[in-house]
């Protein structure tokens with residue numbers, strides 16, 4: 513599946529099906545993030561049931577603490 | 580002297596009117612590390628009326644790569660960051676009132692600042708979420724906007740929180756992130772700092788000149804090394820049940836002070852111990868006491884340091900002690916009790 517993440521076209525392996533899979537794929541699963549799929553923010557409880565489709569536009573912003 | 584701010588006044592959205600507003604404003608900067616020094620220098624050069632800057636640490640060599648107000652002298656003398664920052668800022672612009680506080684930005688300390696001299700805006704320049712959640716509750720309780728900013732590696736993030744309008748940090752995070760996120764084990768490059776500072780200062784200037792309609796209103800993040808940039812509208816994340824900004828706020832992080840007496844400092848391999856009751860320490864007396872035990876002591880007007888049992892201990896005038904070379908709170912407490920208890 514090919515989706516657009518933060519403006520870049522990214523080819524994802526078959527194993528990535530949900531928002532939760534996507535965050536794991538980018539090693540962001542242990543971080544707190546805001547995820548937007550096609551301009552809708554996804555609730556954290558829904559990461560595992562929100563499936564992604566070819567061509568989806570995803571924005572991910574994760575929180576960091578340094579300063 | 581008179582055309583000091585001419586280029587800023589020529590910038591139409593600010594103008595002479597905006598410049599007058601900036602000169603009448605007070606900004607509280609929490610943290611005097613990379614983001615804090617960047618923000619502070621920008622405000623002071625822009626002709627802000629007053630800044631208050633609070634920090635609990637002292638200048639070290641590893642700070643000089645990105646903490647723009649500090650020099651080698653400051654690191655050699657181990658000057659508290661708030662003091663070193665004030666000295667440098669006063670040389671940059673003598674018209675600005677600069678208040679420096681060497682200490683922890685606890686709920687109690689911040690509430691004192693609010694009661695005594697309420698600022699118009701709070702800039703987040705801390706390195707941990709614990710303090711950010713306190714700032715978040717302070718902002719809601721006293722109805723003052725604050726600007727979140729953070730960075731690690733080549734990545735940075737920023738968001739403007741307006742009480743009564745935008746979601747707050749508690750709405751955005753839902754839970755306080757633990758350890759891994761806050762420790763800067765991934766290092767940091769100075770352009771990532773400067774980029775976050777640019778986002779914070781620009782939004783701050785809009786707030787200071789009261790140009791509310793120009794605010795970005797989006798959570799912004801970037802990775803300069805990976806050439807990425809993202810902005811998300813997060814208005815919908817605001818929760819009416821939020822304990823910080825909801826309909827029945829309890830400001831949970833304003834009553835947590837006592838829990839954080841001992842804290843591991845992120846990425847510093849150090850533990851801070853803060854006495855339960857705040858009491859200034861007589862550093863001269865302590866130096867004599869340690870010297871009698873054959874311990875070599877180094878001292879400046881703000882802090883004292885010595886090495887014992889293979890660890891460096893730094894004692895601040897406000898009673899706080901940093902134990903370096905450990906992340907173990909028990910070991911740190913043992914050393915504290917042995918030499919300073």
Ligand SMILES: [Zn+2]
Pocket residue numbers: 746747748749750751817818821822823824825
């Ligand atoms: Zn909230």
